[in-house]
Amino acid sequence: MSAILQISDPHFGTEVPEVVEALARLASQLKPDLVVLSGDITQRARGRQFKAAKAFVSRIDAPLLAVPGNHDIPLMNLWARLAHPYANHQRSFGRELEPAFESRDLMVLAVNTTRALRHKNGEVSFTQVQRVAERLNKARADQLRVVVVHQPIEVMRPQDEPDRLIGHTSAQQAWAAAGADIVLGGHIHLPYVLALPGLARRMWAVQAGTAVSSRVRRGVPNSVNVLHWSAVDGVCVVEQWDHAASNQAFELQLATRLDVARAT
Numbered sequence: 701m702s703a704i705l706q707i708s709d710p711h712f713g714t715e716v717p718e719v720v721e722a723l724a725r726l727a728s729q730l731k732p733d734l735v736v737l738s739g740d741i742t743q744r745a746r747g748r749q750f751k752a753a754k755a756f757v758s759r760i761d762a763p764l765l766a767v768p769g770n771h772d773i774p775l776m777n778l779w780a781r782l783a784h785p786y787a788n789h790q791r792s793f794g795r796e797l798e799p800a801f802e803s804r805d806l807m808v809l810a811v812n813t814t815r816a817l818r819h820k821n822g823e824v825s826f827t828q829v830q831r832v833a834e835r836l837n838k839a840r841a842d843q844l845r846v847v848v849v850h851q852p853i854e855v856m857r858p859q860d861e862p863d864r865l866i867g868h869t870s871a872q873q874a875w876a877a878a879g880a881d882i883v884l885g886g887h888i889h890l891p892y893v894l895a896l897p898g899l900a901r902r903m904w905a906v907q908a909g910t911a912v913s914s915r916v917r918r919g920v921p922n923s924v925n926v927l928h929w930s931a932v933d934g935v936c937v938v939e940q941w942d943h944a945a946s947n948q949a950f951e952l953q954l955a956t957r958l959d960v961a962r963a964t
């Protein structure tokens with residue numbers, strides 16, 4: 701059994717200290733095999749915000765896979781945005797903007813969907829789609845195959861369609877055909893699990909809310925996702941943990957069973 705803790709959109713610089721500490725306690729309790737930071741790690745891509753984010757994840761005893769979000773590129777400093785948009789991100793999380801993680805049970809591949817010339821919208825290119833598909837084709841049958849993006853690969857509500865990843869259709873088709881099970885995302889601060897229809901095989905979009913930021917949607921508390929994978933029975937359980945202000949702790953809100961069994 702393997703566990704992935706997905707922390708998305710923490711927006712360090714707007715973090716709520718009590719929620720940060722509650723998440724640290726949850727991570728200590730869960731002891732995940734991998735922590736995924738799926739973008740918008742900071743609010744304004746400032747060095748001190750990245751340092752705060754790095755200090756927090758360093759408290760979790762697990763490998764880390766971090767992908768930038770649109771907030772992790774300078775907004776007001778146009779020269780920095782165009783000349784070296786990821787400088788502060790790379791100082792804290794390494795030069796690789798599309799890291800990968802592999803273990804006996806997991807293959808997790810990150811895709812940088814941000815673009816320096818775009819303020820908000822994300823995009824996945826043909827080259828990125830093909831690169832990920834080629835890597836997925838090399839996965840073992842017992843590995844859970846996960847792709848990490850920032851902007852959602854699919855949305856549930858019409859009002860969120862402008863935030864959907866540009867290039868999502870070709871990415872869904874190619875990654876499903878290559879064997880992907882799950883695409884993790886964030887950006888819209890709305891957690892859900894969505895089966896993607898009309899594909900070569902079963903694939904799900906798993907979206908996370910904002911982990912520790914004060915920038916929550918109305919009626920949607922801070923939350924994180926935990927993915928539990930059992931290669932023995934081919935089941936992935938996606939847990940949504942919401943922060944309960946009443947006791948300053950993350951509590952299990954919802955568990956969704958995904959049957960990802962396959963013959964090859």
